[in-house]
Amino acid sequence: MNIIQILAAELSATAAQITAAVEMLDDGATVPFIARYRKEATGGLDDTQLRHLEERLTYLRELEARKATVLKSIEEQGKLTPELQTAIEETDNKTALEDLYLPYKPKRRTKAQIAREHGLQPLADWLLDEQPQDVETAAEAYLNENVPDSKAALDGARAILMEQFAEDAELIGRLREKLWNEAEIHAQVVAGKETEGGKFADYFDHREAVRAMPSHRALAVLRGRNEEILQIALKYQPDETPITEQSEYEKIIAAHFNISDGHKWLRDTVRLTWRAKIFLSLELEALGRLKEQADTDAITVFARNLKDLLLAAPAGRLPTLGLDPGYRNGVKCAVVDDTGKLLDTVIVYLHQENQMLATLARLIKQHGVKLIAIGNGTASRETDKLAGELIKGLSETDLHKIVVSEAGASIYSASEPAAKEFPDLDVSLRGAVSIARRLQDPLAELVKIDPKSIGVGQYQHDVNQSQLAKSLDAVVEDCVNAVGVDVNTASAPLLARISGLNSTLAQNIVAYRDENGAFDSRKKLLKVPRLGEKTFEQAAGFLRINGGKEPLDASAVHPEAYPVVAKMLDDLQIKAADLIGNREKIKQIKPAGYTTEQFGLPTILDILAELEKPGRDPRGEFQTATFAEGINEIKDLQPGMILEGVVSNVANFGAFVDIGVHQDGLVHISALSDKFVQDPREVVKAGDVVKVKVLEVDAARKRIALTMRLDDEPGVQTKRSDRPSANSSLPNGRRGGQPNKAQREKAPQNSAMADAFAKLKR
Structure with a gap:
């Protein structure tokens, strides 16, 4: 099967769907763009399927490249047979490929290679094929200046057989899966580390099937090992099993090479091969597989949590007071207007309660504050309590306080985007601005922060960091494009997450906007330096322009589909402004009548749904919890x-x-x-x-x-x-x-x- 066929089978799609998606990805199209505006070509593959396709495509292409390298290497050695070539070409994973390559992989001179150089390969073959009981007599026929006695001959033959056993791809694959399915991981505390490693107390004497170990326990045990609190090992048979008893794994090796149960020398060779060579290698592989599997599971959880946080309902465009609580350094306060623009800052202190209440009351009245956002860090409960007293003492009935997560606020405060936006503002006060804005619109503010700093799960510093970053970045991209952004108010970090854009283009858009005023149409984006037709195609549908010349620019209808809407307007004899949001008129439109070679029924239905609710926000209704009074610790x-x-x-x-x-x-x-x-x-x-x-x-x-x-x-x-x-x-x-x-x-x-x-x- 080629790559297209493999992906089609994995995604339960047709080869045509996969081919179209691969061609667009190779051509630079983004997943959000393909999922939203190329449904006809991909048969409706969603963003989740396309992300999987993108990941597997990279893996399979790397596999094909590695196959080519392996085949070339073996061919140059003059050892490539038709059977071996077929086995390599049909391999569907990197582990199996490396198993096949192992006997031919260039390596340092081993004991087995030296023994072969000394002419002992025929002895090893004869001992395995004929299995004579008197091995010492058989070895005497192979003595020479490099092999002085039968012991040296037998040691050399054993080294050759051990290497041969350990490099049999079919056997190793079988043993690997058996060990993974049956072995237990044992964790024990390192002597003397009981007090120091108290947080790992649950694993001081822990046993569990390695294949069934959940990611959080696996990562905890592996962290305990890395911190030298725990020692871990893989067990494939009960501890009380006599060392002389042949294990199931040794029996499999012996049976694979037709070794008789009564041949002690060959059985000892098998035992030594398993315990000193194969098992040690497979144990490392199994622990690596456990780590990789735990990473994948954990990263999936992180990605889901991040998506939920990013798509949390915004409180809306209301003047907001952000409070970053603290004891010694005070409570940092920042007021932002309904667009997020900074209006005022001040620092107040909890131990100066009356002065703090008076200062906050002044800010609220002066700037018409409707929301108070309180960071959930140190001193948040005390700050929340005073905010409650403040609201009770004011006449405004529409003033509300909400405790929000301040995860990543300190990271943002010291970041380059924050320094560019607030070059003259103290770093500590920038955090209060972030807290206020993330209540107004979590997505717009959180995209400014490295996703790994938002705190979306346990053990995030223990997992594969490049894999984590790639996964979380994909989540951010999908969320931003699912919601869309107002090109005239969005920050550069938010614009940079739009399909087809990058940091440079985002900065260019902001610079053009600052110099020339607000964009009044999507077409004007083409005047932005370095933003060409290809980029415009990828980005335009996700950028919104409210109150512009073209009403459709405020919707998710792509400019390429405007002619379709124009035809609908002509047929209905109305203007765009009269159709948008008019459910009765939209119901009169028969979708099938507007399909073309370029725009099929899925796109027409998307257009009608968008016309009915233009610029609809997929996020839910804003809600907040009311923490119980008096419950602070x-x-x-x-x-x-x-x-x-x-x-x-x-x-x-x-x-x-x-x-x-x-x-x-x-x-x-x-x-x-x-x-x-x-x-x-x-x-x-x-x-x-x-x-x-x-x-x-x-x-x-x-x-x-x-x-x-x-x-x-x-x-x-x-x-x-x-x-x-x-x-x-x-x-x-x-x-x-x-x-x-x-x-x-x-x-x-x-x-x-x-x-x-x-x-x-x-």
Whole structure:
């Protein structure tokens, strides 16, 4: 199968769809553009499918290039056979390809190569083929000046056979999969590191099937090893197994080469090959595979959380006061107008309560502030409390306060974009501006920050950083283009995320706008330096111009499709302004009557949907949580409390909820709903406002167990009837249902929190 056929099979698409998508990607088209405006060519492949296609296309092309290199290398050695060439050409992954190449890969002189040079290859072949019991007598026939005795001859022959066994591609592939499917990873604390490594206490003596290990546990164990707190090893048989007993893996090697069970010398060769050569290599591979799989799973979670944060509903264009809380350095305050323009800044101090309230009241009245955005960092609860008192003391009834995440605000403050925008503003005050703006429009502000600094998941510094950056950048690009931007108000960092644009073009657009005034049509974008027809095609549909000469410029209708709309207007005998938003008129249009060779039914339907709701925002309605008064720290929490909170992150094992005490609580996946939940995102997503009950508080370890099942009682285990049925598959591959007697006797009875964390540990 060629690359197109492989991708078509993986995406359940036709070769024509894949070919069209690949050609457009190779021609420089972006995923958002292809997904939105080239549905006819790709048969409606969405952005998720196109991202997968783009990733796999890169992998398969790298694989093809590597195959060419391997074939050339083996051919130059004069060892390429038709069978080997076929095997290489049919290989569909890099690991199998390297297995085939291993015997021919140039390497330093090995013991086996030296033995061959000393004429011992025939001895090794004869010992394997004939399997004589008296190996020493057989070896005497191969003595020479380099091989003084039978022991040296047998050692050389063994080195040759060990290399031969360890380089058999079919055998290694089989052993690799067997080890992955059956082996356990064992983690133990390094002696003397018990106190220092307290945060890894759950893994001081931990055993788990390597293939079923969830990403968060795998990354935790690997971090413990990197910090020299844990030592880990792969176990393929029980610890009490006698060292002389032949393992299943050794039996497979022996059977592969037809080695008799009664031939001690060859069995010892097999044992030495497995334990000193093959297993050590496969153990490293398995741990690498575990890390790669954990990275992929974790990055997927990070990407989903980032998407939820970026697409959080904006509070809207309202004058906003941003508060960046702090004790010693004070509360940094910044007022921005309804467009995000900075109006005023000041620093106030919590210990000067009256002066602080008076200053904030003045700012609110002077600038007509409607929203107060409070960063959720140090001193946020105290600041939030004073803001509440401030609102009560003012007559404005439409003034509201909201605690927002300040993740990445300090990164933005010291960034180049912030320095360019506010060259004379103190770095600490820039953070307050960011906090205010991210309440008005989270997407527009968060795109200025490195996605990795927004705090979208656990262990993000442990995963593959280039893979993480690539994935998160793709999420940002997809979100920005899904929403679209107003070209006359958007910042350069936001414009840079638009399909077809980059930092240079974004800066050029802003510079042109500053020099010549607001754009009154999309066509005028072609006057921007270095913005040509190709770039215009990619970007125009995602750029909005409100109040311009052409009403369609405020919509997601691409300029290339304006003639289609013009024909609709002619048929209806009305103007564009009278059609846009007019549902009755739009219902009179028959889509099939406007299809052409260039624009098929999918595009016509998209045009009509956009005309009905031009510039529609895919983000939901703005909502905010009201944190309970008097609950400021973890010590203020009591089991049984029902609180409101905001989902900060969603993991595979549950959701973390900010309830206003600096430490997020965990709603385990089993406590998200009365029904069985396979994926927490089926129930919640980052940014959701939820009601939770406190089950238990572990202040020493800073852990808070929560439940969204408000009828759950603290200290009482989950009801059996509410757990997965015996026929339900659990995420780790185990089955649900009633436990046996031994399990019931061992089941912890202390608390629901212990039950939840015991599940995590298992």
